[in-house]
Amino acid sequence: MSYKILSLFSLISLCLTSCAQNNNKVLDNETVKLNNTAMNLSEQEWRTKLTPEQYYILREKGTEKPFSGEFTLTKEKGVYKCGGCGEPLFTDDMKFESHCGWPSFDKEIAGGKIIQTEDNTYGMRRTEITCAKCGGHLGHIFDDGPTETGKRYCVNSGSLSFEPQKSNVTQNTTETITLAGGCFWCIEAIFEELKGVSKVESGYSNGNTKNPTYKQVCTGTTGYAEVVQITYNKSIILLEQILEVFFALHDPTTLNRQGADVGTQYRSGIFYQNEEQRKIALKVIETLNKNNAFDNPIVTEINQIKDFYKAENYHQEYYELNKEQPYCKAVIKPKMDKLHKIFAEKLKTKKI
Numbered sequence: 001m002s003y004k005i006l007s008l009f010s011l012i013s014l015c016l017t018s019c020a021q022n023n024n025k026v027l028d029n030e031t032v033k034l035n036n037t038a039m040n041l042s043e044q045e046w047r048t049k050l051t052p053e054q055y056y057i058l059r060e061k062g063t064e065k066p067f068s069g070e071f072t073l074t075k076e077k078g079v080y081k082c083g084g085c086g087e088p089l090f091t092d093d094m095k096f097e098s099h100c101g102w103p104s105f106d107k108e109i110a111g112g113k114i115i116q117t118e119d120n121t122y123g124m125r126r127t128e129i130t131c132a133k134c135g136g137h138l139g140h141i142f143d144d145g146p147t148e149t150g151k152r153y154c155v156n157s158g159s160l161s162f163e164p165q166k167s168n169v170t171q172n173t174t175e176t177i178t179l180a181g182g183c184f185w186c187i188e189a190i191f192e193e194l195k196g197v198s199k200v201e202s203g204y205s206n207g208n209t210k211n212p213t214y215k216q217v218c219t220g221t222t223g224y225a226e227v228v229q230i231t232y233n234k235s236i237i238l239l240e241q242i243l244e245v246f247f248a249l250h251d252p253t254t255l256n257r258q259g260a261d262v263g264t265q266y267r268s269g270i271f272y273q274n275e276e277q278r279k280i281a282l283k284v285i286e287t288l289n290k291n292n293a294f295d296n297p298i299v300t301e302i303n304q305i306k307d308f309y310k311a312e313n314y315h316q317e318y319y320e321l322n323k324e325q326p327y328c329k330a331v332i333k334p335k336m337d338k339l340h341k342i343f344a345e346k347l348k349t350k351k352i
């Protein structure tokens, strides 16, 4: 095998995913008649619960002075709730700048949370909007909105409360990918050392039986591949970078074989968990082929992960615990040396 490209990452154009979609449905704002039973508070209780300004707007149908409310110009991400009962009514992406002096929205959160009622006070024909849950007055709705809904929910800031969107950075950046590159003892040791990788487990994937043992997998008849399941933080290491190391440190051109290890259990494979991972795997292989990174075509299998069975405990961290064994010295040690030489920058601890 010859690995000609050391800086694969620079060659891969990142196909990172798209912007958030706005899935809010446009509502037919039919008048919904609901009983105001969910919040059965006396006026005295409302006075205690609300500030005088909130009470004036929500309970006495008052209107705050234009440009005086705290949410008139806000653009922060989050949910606008009823100031009386906390019911979520609008989200930030429904808000637009109307220059009318009050917070304006072009739609409401679905579910009949807002009631529309004809309002003929002050010599005008308007449509009042109130919270379906507590009956609190919110403002009025007009048919002069500039967006595709044509609606303008003109709402008093004083009738709303705002809950900012929580940061979900840490939740969404952890992923797992399952890779097969021959004997799992070798590849586990490699990925353990990468920055951004929090867990590596050896196991068996995509075979035909249940609960396979090492002995059964070694026969080459179970369909299982020896794999490592890698948990990584996308904000520290990208899948492209993990695959760069993967392709540099095993031979993806020999079908069902890594060196002296022969059998389908030693096949080269990427078992993805989602569409984004599949696309990245295809792109990385396409780039390697285009650049003739290997003398022979890449035979790495790309398939959705069907299952993962963690291997017996004595296989976990095998290299770390068995460095003096002949196999480790002969096969794994050279790979680790190569890792330390080529990918020093990507390692948890620099080893040169």
Ligand SMILES: [Zn+2]
Pocket (backbone or CB within 6 Å): 082, 083, 084, 085, 086, 087, 131, 132, 133, 134, 135, 136
């Ligand atoms: Zn309410």
